[in-house]
Amino acid sequence: MLTASSHKIYGPKGAGFLYLKSGILIVPLLHGGGHEHNLRSSTLNVPSIIGFAKAAKLTWQNSNSESKGLTKLRDKLIDGILKNIPKTKLNGDPKKGLPNIANITFSFIEGESLLLELNLAGIYASTGSACSSPSLSPSHVLMAIGKNAQDAHGSIRFSLGRWTSEEDINYVLKVLPVIVKRLRQVSPFKNKL
Amino acid sequence: MTNIKSYSKKVLEHFRNPHNFGKIKNPSGVGEVGNIICGDVMFLYIKVLKNKKKEEIIKDIKFETYGCAAAIATSSAITDLVKGKPVQEALKINKEDILKTLRGLPPIKIHCSLLAVDALKEAIYDFFIKRRGKIPKNLISIHEKNKKERDIVEEKRKKWAKA
Numbered sequence: 065m066l067t068a069s070s071h072k073i074y075g076p077k078g079a080g081f082l083y084l085k086s087g088i089l090i091v092p093l094l095h096g097g098g099h100e101h102n103l104r105s106s107t108l109n110v111p112s113i114i115g116f117a118k119a120a121k122l123t124w125q126n127s128n129s130e131s132k133g134l135t136k137l138r139d140k141l142i143d144g145i146l147k148n149i150p151k152t153k154l155n156g157d158p159k160k161g162l163p164n165i166a167n168i169t170f171s172f173i174e175g176e177s178l179l180l181e182l183n184l185a186g187i188y189a190s191t192g193s194a195c196s197s198p199s200l201s202p203s204h205v206l207m208a209i210g211k212n213a214q215d216a217h218g219s220i221r222f223s224l225g226r227w228t229s230e231e232d233i234n235y236v237l238k239v240l241p242v243i244v245k246r247l248r249q250v251s252p253f254k255n256k257l
Numbered sequence: 258m259t260n261i262k263s264y265s266k267k268v269l270e271h272f273r274n275p276h277n278f279g280k281i282k283n284p285s286g287v288g289e290v291g292n293i294i295c296g297d298v299m300f301l302y303i304k305v306l307k308n309k310k311k312e313e314i315i316k317d318i319k320f321e322t323y324g325c326a327a328a329i330a331t332s333s334a335i336t337d338l339v340k341g342k343p344v345q346e347a348l349k350i351n352k353e354d355i356l357k358t359l360r361g362l363p364p365i366k367i368h369c370s371l372l373a374v375d376a377l378k379e380a381i382y383d384f385f386i387k388r389r390g391k392i393p394k395n396l397i398s399i400h401e402k403n404k405k406e407r408d409i410v411e412e413k414r415k416k417w418a419k420a
Binding site: 176181 | 261264269272273275278279296297298299300320321322323324325326328329413
């Protein structure tokens, strides 16, 4: 089985597809009119389906050049951060990682504070920090790849997209070191720098 | 993430421009507390001097905090409340006082204001120990509680490290 969501490739929200190998039986969640081979009863959302198909076509046509462009920008972001900000680490493989994502640990500071400052500067990212999750415990994924709790708290995920420009990356690289420096000044662990 | 809009202007002010952060050389007392819930850590340093009336006054106070925006803002706010106050009065400061100066905190962040209060009590406890004076009973019990919590945080960290 394989499922995919339309909005992940810039299609309209609310459409998705299911690929099902013949012979696999699944139980429908929605019953009624017997639409879609009795698997999902309910009137079809035609505009979203058409939009998803178009988005899939565009993604397929452009995937090579888009990946290349994103990889270049992502690498610029990663290199810029690792070079200019001490005690930072890339989480994940530098070559085999997805072209649109960079997850980075900023030691000695807590992710939510960093996120908030970025937010105020007009930059939107996400974090594995406990303070941002309802459970208040650190990201289990980062813990599983060997981060300690504190580093997991201080990790930020930057996502790039079709409309991310080189200027955007330059802006992040200009603003980020200042923010990290300021927050580290307040941290009790800064003397480990 | 806690939405930026859920923080008051006062919280953001303190977070972006914290007062009295850093260390004090030769402090009279140091308080270190860890938060059981989210792993935040706060250090509070106080310098106590006697005034002409022989009252013990907290002349200087500084903090170092590892934590979210609310943790940093509450740290900054408590230093403002405490600076220049007699030790006995500083002991009366509670989380409501902090919440009042910060114009409130989002419900999920209320525990951060307690962290600051506990750190202050710890610093004053440490000061009492160092000057070998009598320590109020309730301060001893607060210290015991903080110590226990610090151990739990330590345990939690070890558990997280293993998981």
